[in-house]
Amino acid sequence: MNIKRTIRDFSEIADLIAAETLTPADGFSTAFETGLDASRMGIADDELTCDMPDAMQAQLATEMLVATLFDVLRDTRIESLAPRLAWGIVNSFHKVAEQLDGEADRAAMKVRDLARDADGSEVLMSELEEAQVLCQSLDEAREAVACMRDHAAATYLAESGRPWSSVRGSLVSSKRTASVIAAQDFLAARRMRKAEAHAPQGPVVVFSGGQVWEDHELLTEALDAVKARVPNMVLATTAQDKGCDAIAAAWAARSGTMLIAFTLDRRLGKRAGFARNEQLLGLRPVEAIVCEGSGLQSHLAREVRAKRIPAHFFALKDQRTNRDAA
Structure with a gap:
């Protein structure tokens, strides 16, 4: 029945x-x-x-x-x-x-x-x-x-x-x-x-990159590797709504990682981007991931190297989509 x-x-x-x-x-x-x-x-x-x-x-x-x-x-x-x-x-x-x-x-x-x-x-x-x-x-x-x-x-x-x-x-x-x-x-x-x-507590990992990036997996694999080493990491990004930062934000949401998004203080004019980099470095990050983008990413990469922060640097040519197309 x-x-x-x-x-x-x-x-x-x-x-x-x-x-x-x-x-x-x-x-x-x-x-x-x-x-x-x-x-x-x-x-x-x-x-x-x-x-x-x-x-x-x-x-x-x-x-x-x-x-x-x-x-x-x-x-x-x-x-x-x-x-x-x-x-x-x-x-x-x-x-x-x-x-x-x-x-x-x-x-x-x-x-x-x-x-x-x-x-x-x-x-x-x-x-x-x-x-x-x-x-x-x-x-x-x-x-x-x-x-x-x-x-x-x-x-x-x-x-x-x-x-x-x-x-x-x-x-x-x-x-x-x-x-x-x-x-x-x-x-x-x-x-x-x-x-x-x-004011979330935990070791900070800094992330920044350009607004044009196709190889999502390259960045998520790098983030996965960092989180495996630093399970309680806090991810600090430069808060762009597309490209590398958007990929990192999506990864943070999927992995349940606390995200701090540092936006630009437009009142500082041309210095806003550099001031944001200083804020990120002021968090005393334990690692950094910097992808090729504008001069701001180049500046951040130089400062990261100068402070001897363990880092992973990715150039546009490192994208596997580019190599596959070639």
Whole structure:
């Protein structure tokens, strides 16, 4: 006897797929299972006690948003538009994450102000606790949306082949209750998390190259070899959106390597590129990969040699595509 089952909504689809032993990625498990007892998304909003979205459903829904668009347009006359449309989907997650980050920062400032002025009164303590719940809720939402953005970006990369490009110390006194101390500790921990996200720890490998490069495998093999020697490496590039730097960014996304993209400071005029090279070298890299490009790459190569940094240099003629064509 054939049994037919009607699937009514996405949650049922996700439940069926999850039943086939799928488990959410670590990032989704962390971002969507924070353990907050209650939340509010605005200071005037009622406190909510409902759960966060299911981590597995959120992961699958995010992937479907991007992948389905590529599937629908594949082998059609507008297939070439898929990356442009999908880029916008990833960017929408990114923009909302940025907005939530700003709202959380402002909420954190409110917590700070209330903690500073707290005098032990019941009214101020209540305001402080509400402000802290708001800040925690916005942080929670930001982490969830950022996690979805990162997964959407990874799906975009897989489909397109291109990467999607003051808190004072706690003071204990009769006027400072446990709520104030907890708020100060919360703010300090929050600031530390943000600092760590913008200052990744690990040995730095510098990468730079020109905007014209065909042999992807030559560079990815070199990067693979470096990562095998330096598993916890941080990749620092000159942040160009095509050519060598784009290849390196795609490799970093695939390999899960932290990437620091150094853009030009246009205010420095003609010196901007050289100043960026100085910034890269100021990171005290343990290795460097420099590919032939403009005079900026030549300058970086000279400085790398002068500082005796272990390095790999690639000229345009080293590309195997050129040799094969010959």
